[in-house]
Amino acid sequence: MRYAEQRGPLLAGGLSYQAIFATFAAIWVSFSVAGFVIQSNPELRDAIFSVISTAVPGLIDMGDGEGAISKDRLLEAGILGWTGAIALGGLLLTALGWLASGRDAVRAMFRIGPQQANIFLLKLKDLGLAVAFGAALLLSAALSVLSTAALGTVLDLFSISHDSLGGILAARGVGLAATLLLDTVVLGLFYRFVSGITIPWRRLVGGSLIGATALGVLKALGSTLLGGASSNPLLASFAVIIGLLIWFNFICQVILLAAAWIAVGMEDRGIVADPRLEEERLAAQFAEEERIREQVLNEVTAGPRSWLSRVFRRGR
Numbered sequence: 001m002r003y004a005e006q007r008g009p010l011l012a013g014g015l016s017y018q019a020i021f022a023t024f025a026a027i028w029v030s031f032s033v034a035g036f037v038i039q040s041n042p043e044l045r046d047a048i049f050s051v052i053s054t055a056v057p058g059l060i061d062m063g064d065g066e067g068a069i070s071k072d073r074l075l076e077a078g079i080l081g082w083t084g085a086i087a088l089g090g091l092l093l094t095a096l097g098w099l100a101s102g103r104d105a106v107r108a109m110f111r112i113g114p115q116q117a118n119i120f121l122l123k124l125k126d127l128g129l130a131v132a133f134g135a136a137l138l139l140s141a142a143l144s145v146l147s148t149a150a151l152g153t154v155l156d157l158f159s160i161s162h163d164s165l166g167g168i169l170a171a172r173g174v175g176l177a178a179t180l181l182l183d184t185v186v187l188g189l190f191y192r193f194v195s196g197i198t199i200p201w202r203r204l205v206g207g208s209l210i211g212a213t214a215l216g217v218l219k220a221l222g223s224t225l226l227g228g229a230s231s232n233p234l235l236a237s238f239a240v241i242i243g244l245l246i247w248f249n250f251i252c253q254v255i256l257l258a259a260a261w262i263a264v265g266m267e268d269r270g271i272v273a274d275p276r277l278e279e280e281r282l283a284a285q286f287a288e289e290e291r292i293r294e295q296v297l298n299e300v301t302a303g304p305r306s307w308l309s310r311v312f313r314r315g316r
Contacts, residue, residue, distance in 0.1 A: 011105040016248035025091035106195040183212035211258030
């Protein structure tokens, strides 16, 4: 299996370790910058907390004392303080480092070496993608608010109670569909632009959709999957950190498994993922054809000469 051959579990473990530090720094900086905006918009604030809690169970303390970060403390964060400056520096180091490691891990699933490009251009691209992923999180929260409002309007139009079974199922279905769409887009961007691999559109969408579906299942079972860490008395004192490590490990394994699925599918179809390798193969093929053509030409040219030489030898 490609995933195991390319040391997928080991790569996912390293990525999950980096993801913890990147997530803490990103959350602190994000709320330091946008905290004054969301404080005046309770619906958007609650939607953002809900999206984060769904994406990373156990990260935000929603008042039950089971999260790693208090939401009240986040809303009080200030970017002008030392904590904001340190978090910003930590975010740049950890987030860019995670994206670089993620790029190499995905390329490993395709059996391609590290991307050969200017290091500064790569970091600049990673920075832009990190900002884009952060914007995707805010967009997800905004879509959650808008979809909830739109669904409420539709339910009221048909005189359906929001607390009825139909209303609850409709709200759940809209939320799952929006999350699936966003996860598919994010994974597609990661596989195509972060890794720098040329992937056919059909393969990219199919693999990203499979990965997004698996992520949706993980999110739905988040509390169940992480329950073992908090119930183990040996891990009780740092159950939150252990739970986050387990969670990010699951997420990273899904990302790499979907990448391996795309890679194997492309190879089965004879699609080359690395244009450089394809250029080298074509160059070698052209050189071999030239060698054979020259050999045949030499044999054809030498044919009459060898026949005449045999005739002259017999005449002597």
